[in-house]
Amino acid sequence: MTTPKIERLDIRSSDDVVRVRQLARTLALGAGLSLVDQTKIITAASELARNTLDYGGGGFVVAELVEASGRRGLRLTFEDKGPGIPDIDAALKDGFTTGKGMGLGLGGARRLSNEFSIHSKPGEGTKVVIARWK
């Protein structure tokens, strides 16, 4: 099986959230991540895909196999054109939710990743980038 280097997937339904998990799994395998690291990044991808769907009103993910100074990893970029997050610090706190979730998604995804960055503007949308390295 050849691993795609970069792939884009729309997130429009809860079936797409499952597809994002599967895509993250394929790339995590391709990057040679350990089983625990695979599980962490797939779980983080699932949380962020659901956020994109539930709070961003849908969007897409770009998944890439990356390499830097001899290390392989995967990077996932989630983007939506939803309402945005007015207070990112508050949104990163466990238990913060404006919806039906438990409020573990953003903070949890950050803990499960090696790299995490978020950019959001009210009225324009949200972009979250995570990476996990071997």
Add this chain to the structure above:
Amino acid sequence: MDRIPILKFGNALLVTIQVDMHDRLATALEEDLTSKIVEYGAKGVLIDISALEIVDSFIGRMLDNIAAVSRILDADTVVVGMRPAVAITLVELGLSLTGVKTALNVERGMALIHARLKTSDSEDDDAED
């Protein structure tokens, strides 16, 4: 829509989750289990998640909800077969499933439920005396 099958044996219900569940499927399972507990008067629910590669906050919450609802309906829920990598990830995610009883495998989970059934049987006997 797809459904996760729920098997009945004796006073207990057995669910083996073998697919990567989307959120609606998880919600449907929660509802189905609740009605089957009442329909069969089940005293125990065994959920085997050994095939699950990940448990995220949504599925974790589903397990918590099932345990809480079944407790109110006088049934015990035991989640069995969680993979070690899933357990590590869940804790780091911030979900410790404090309301959910767990066992390493189906055998031990059944033993927990049987122990509970025996206790409630002897309570019934006492009531008859």
